[in-house]
Amino acid sequence: MRKPRDFDAELKALNHRARTLKDRKVKQLGELVIATGADALDIDTLAGGLLAMVAETKSDRKEGLRKAGAAFFRGGGQRETGAGPETDPATTAEAGGYAQPFELKPGEN
Incomplete structure (x- = not known):
């Protein structure tokens, strides 16, 4: 007989994996800001520059x-x-x- 799937455990593992990937992405973005020297900008200027690049058509x-x-x-x-x-x-x-x-x-x- 086949063992039933533990959907709760699988869902918990997927949520943990998603959280890990999101944390890694946030860390990498922070490292990118520092590597480019953008950490020297004030937060308003940095946010404005990023918004302008996203809105670029x-x-x-x-x-x-x-x-x-x-x-x-x-x-x-x-x-x-x-x-x-x-x-x-x-x-x-x-x-x-x-x-x-x-x-x-x-x-x-």
């Missing part, structure tokens, strides 16, 4: 931001101190090929 601008972020990670997480607002993010994205962070590894989904 121009796909070419979003692609430029994505490429700048990819270049940041490929560069080992070091910010360019000489880069000013006139720097084109698309031109800095052609650096080496490190894997991007926040990727789920097999078995983590």
